[in-house]
Amino acid sequence: MSVMVPGERVTIYDVAEAARVSTATASKALNDSGRMAVETRARIKRVAQELGFRPNSLAQSLTRKRSFTVGLLTNDSYGRFTLPVMAGISEGLIDHGVSVFLCAVGDKPELAQVHVEAMLDKRVDGIIATGKRVDRPLPVDLSRMPVPVVYALTAGPEEGLTILPDDRQGAGEAVRHLLAQGRRRIAHITGPRDFEVVHERALACAQVLAETAGASDAGALYGSWSEHWGHEAVAELWSQAQRPDGIFCGNDQIARGVVDALRERGVSVPGDVSVVGFDNWEIVAKETRPPLTTVDMNLKELGRQAGLALVRLVTGEPVDKGIWRLPCSLIVRSS
Amino acid sequence: MSVMVPGERVTIYDVAEAARVSTATASKALNDSGRMAVETRARIKRVAQELGFRPNSLAQSLTRKRSFTVGLLTNDSYGRFTLPVMAGISEGLIDHGVSVFLCAVGDKPELAQVHVEAMLDKRVDGIIATGKRVDRPLPVDLSRMPVPVVYALTAGPEEGLTILPDDRQGAGEAVRHLLAQGRRRIAHITGPRDFEVVHERALACAQVLAETAGASDAGALYGSWSEHWGHEAVAELWSQAQRPDGIFCGNDQIARGVVDALRERGVSVPGDVSVVGFDNWEIVAKETRPPLTTVDMNLKELGRQAGLALVRLVTGEPVDKGIWRLPCSLIVRSS
DNA sequence: CTCGATTGAGAAAACGGTTTCTCATACCAA
DNA sequence: TTGGTATGAGAAACCGTTTTCTCAATCGAG
Numbered sequence: 001m002s003v004m005v006p007g008e009r010v011t012i013y014d015v016a017e018a019a020r021v022s023t024a025t026a027s028k029a030l031n032d033s034g035r036m037a038v039e040t041r042a043r044i045k046r047v048a049q050e051l052g053f054r055p056n057s058l059a060q061s062l063t064r065k066r067s068f069t070v071g072l073l074t075n076d077s078y079g080r081f082t083l084p085v086m087a088g089i090s091e092g093l094i095d096h097g098v099s100v101f102l103c104a105v106g107d108k109p110e111l112a113q114v115h116v117e118a119m120l121d122k123r124v125d126g127i128i129a130t131g132k133r134v135d136r137p138l139p140v141d142l143s144r145m146p147v148p149v150v151y152a153l154t155a156g157p158e159e160g161l162t163i164l165p166d167d168r169q170g171a172g173e174a175v176r177h178l179l180a181q182g183r184r185r186i187a188h189i190t191g192p193r194d195f196e197v198v199h200e201r202a203l204a205c206a207q208v209l210a211e212t213a214g215a216s217d218a219g220a221l222y223g224s225w226s227e228h229w230g231h232e233a234v235a236e237l238w239s240q241a242q243r244p245d246g247i248f249c250g251n252d253q254i255a256r257g258v259v260d261a262l263r264e265r266g267v268s269v270p271g272d273v274s275v276v277g278f279d280n281w282e283i284v285a286k287e288t289r290p291p292l293t294t295v296d297m298n299l300k301e302l303g304r305q306a307g308l309a310l311v312r313l314v315t316g317e318p319v320d321k322g323i324w325r326l327p328c329s330l331i332v333r334s335s
Numbered sequence: 336m337s338v339m340v341p342g343e344r345v346t347i348y349d350v351a352e353a354a355r356v357s358t359a360t361a362s363k364a365l366n367d368s369g370r371m372a373v374e375t376r377a378r379i380k381r382v383a384q385e386l387g388f389r390p391n392s393l394a395q396s397l398t399r400k401r402s403f404t405v406g407l408l409t410n411d412s413y414g415r416f417t418l419p420v421m422a423g424i425s426e427g428l429i430d431h432g433v434s435v436f437l438c439a440v441g442d443k444p445e446l447a448q449v450h451v452e453a454m455l456d457k458r459v460d461g462i463i464a465t466g467k468r469v470d471r472p473l474p475v476d477l478s479r480m481p482v483p484v485v486y487a488l489t490a491g492p493e494e495g496l497t498i499l500p501d502d503r504q505g506a507g508e509a510v511r512h513l514l515a516q517g518r519r520r521i522a523h524i525t526g527p528r529d530f531e532v533v534h535e536r537a538l539a540c541a542q543v544l545a546e547t548a549g550a551s552d553a554g555a556l557y558g559s560w561s562e563h564w565g566h567e568a569v570a571e572l573w574s575q576a577q578r579p580d581g582i583f584c585g586n587d588q589i590a591r592g593v594v595d596a597l598r599e600r601g602v603s604v605p606g607d608v609s610v611v612g613f614d615n616w617e618i619v620a621k622e623t624r625p626p627l628t629t630v631d632m633n634l635k636e637l638g639r640q641a642g643l644a645l646v647r648l649v650t651g652e653p654v655d656k657g658i659w660r661l662p663c664s665l666i667v668r669s670s
Numbered sequence: 671c672t673c674g675a676t677t678g679a680g681a682a683a684a685c686g687g688t689t690t691c692t693c694a695t696a697c698c699a700a
Numbered sequence: 701t702t703g704g705t706a707t708g709a710g711a712a713a714c715c716g717t718t719t720t721c722t723c724a725a726t727c728g729a730g
Contacts, residue, residue, distance in 0.1 A: 394716035
């Protein structure tokens with residue numbers, strides 16, 4: 001059992017001395033490189049182990065020209081979407097010995113610039129950009145970086161690698177689920193028109209309805225991402241003669257508002273009307289009465305993929321550029 | 336205007352050569368150390384500027400024995416509390432040129448261990464531990480680290496430095512606010528008994544009520560942190576003869592459930608009953624009808640303080656150990 | 671004019687590793 | 701024996717900075 005003495009970490013010189021070899025030999029032994037007698041290699045490794053030797057990453061990085069470090073830029077201060085992505089990135093990279101610099105830049109270009117320079121100075125091997133909006137870039141231009149960049153859940157340049165959830169596929173599954181429940185007249189209540197995902201989801205929704213015999217499209221209502229809007233939209237729909245029996249919502253908050261509004265009107269969910277949300281924001285979806293059926297964007301997996309793609313870029317392995325769309329999963333609950 | 340050539344960053348040798356001095360002189364000029372003619376210093380700085388020289392942090396760290404890097408350990412996969420803390424840490428540290436390694440460890444001790452070793456190998460100057468629960472430690476022992484550790488929003492050892500919100504003060508303000516609104520009979524609906532914050536807040540609540548003439552304590556109800564429990568608790572309170580006219584809730588979700596339940600019963604908020612929440616989780620608090628008056632724990636500021644405390648520890652400046660309690664703020668809305 | 675003090679700048683070592691050579695030794699066949 | 705070839709290990713250079721020490725040149729005082 002080795003005792004850790006604060007501030008006195010054991011170096012490769014200590015190992016070399018204890019094993020009575022040169023640092024060159026010690027280094028080669030520990031890295032399984034070079035040529036030497038198997039016993040020598042084993043002895044050096046044993047000594048290193050006994051001494052609790054851990055190589056100084058800084059020194060290694062200096063010669064290896066690789067820091068095993070990447071920068072993570074985010075403008076999301078709230079974390080609802082970003083944190084799962086971050087966790088996935090961190091998890092996917094730690095196996096490769098890669099650590100992640102967290103850079104919360106908000107919307108401030110100067111702050112973003114400072115962070116980018118700080119990470120470049122620290123010689124990150126690559127950068128992951130992530131954000132709260134898929135169709136908005138970060139407040140800094142990353143197209144001329146000296147290291148590879150991957151964009152996850154945020155807008156990147158044409159020629160880069162961008163990883164996004166497959167909103168169309170997710171929305172399609174949601175609508176098909178409603179149809180499979182026997183619903184025929186489907187309405188779509190969603191967020192503001194200027195969000196790209198709003199169009200993607202609406203498009204997929206309309207398309208599935210158009211393709212399905214017997215299904216009728218009650219149209220899409222655009223509003224805000226809030227419960228309040230869910231209430232309003234229900235009021236609007238229920239003021240009309242022909243009412244939907246299935247509602248696909250642009251996110252879980254809207255769905256939450258919709259379900260509450262329906263309950264207040266005495267409409268049974270899922271007895272009379274089925275509702276599907278989007279995001280699988282558990283704290284909302286599980287609290288809704290009844291618990292919400294919704295679409296999960298698998299953000300953690302998306303983060304993991306982003307991390308792995310970046311190390312492939314760093315190590316020069318071939319990677320398909322362009323936009324990757326990762327599948328969403330339908331989470332079936334009671335609504 | 337300097338052109339960035341990928342992979343060919345300019346070193347201090349380039350600067351020294353261009354300025355016709357030695358690297359020693361160049362280094363001293365750029366760090367405002369050593370002795371030399373003012374014009375020499377200015378010339379070197381100008382040349383460095385023109386060449387777009389940025390020192391290699393790895394090399395600097397190696398000699399300076401400081402990496403200007405800290406590790407951030409978190410077990411919160413959800414980010415509701417942690418992300419503001421992280422943002423605060425990152426913001427507070429970037430001014431000092433310090434970058435933050437993000438380590439999401441979940442509840443897995445092995446993963447935590449791997450991360451700790453990775454950051455120690457990368458020679459972090461210090462570690463910040465943060466978590467989702469104030470009274471639960473992370474799944475790894477940080478008491479024998481070779482670098483300083485600060486605990487933010489998670490349990491740390493006696494002899495360490497732990498930074499927490501002042502739950503008592505926050506709860507006190509909440510209750511005093513209810514009293515100031517003319518409420519006299521106050522109930523406390525809160526989370527599970529095994530959370531320390533639950534006791535802190537309940538204690539402060541009871542204490543303020545006991546100290547205030549004319550105020551009456553309707554008692555505390557313990558349940559889960561959910562809206563559902565808010566509904567249940569209201570049902571319980573309203574089944575009794577004597578009902579409260581002010582309710583202080585342990586978090587915003589409970590408060591949300593309480594407000595909804597009251598509305599469903601035809602009780603006006605804030606007409607008949609005033610409600611105050613805790614957390615200022617805007618996405619819940621602002622969506623509640625009416626918007627929720629609540630307590631903000633100032634988590635971003637807490638994170639900033641944690642970061643600054645850590646750099647003081649790193650640089651050897653005096654820092655009070657023990658538990659710091661940072662004040663909460665009452666956010667007055669309509670409830 | 672001389673001598674000590676000050677000034678400005680560079681040589682070299684250090685930080686903790688990796689890697690490319692070089693080289694002595696042992697080995698084998700001729 | 702000789703000569704060529706593996707083999708095992710070390711010397712030294714290098715990565716990009718910082719820092720300590722040394723030293724020549726200049727300066728001011730006596």
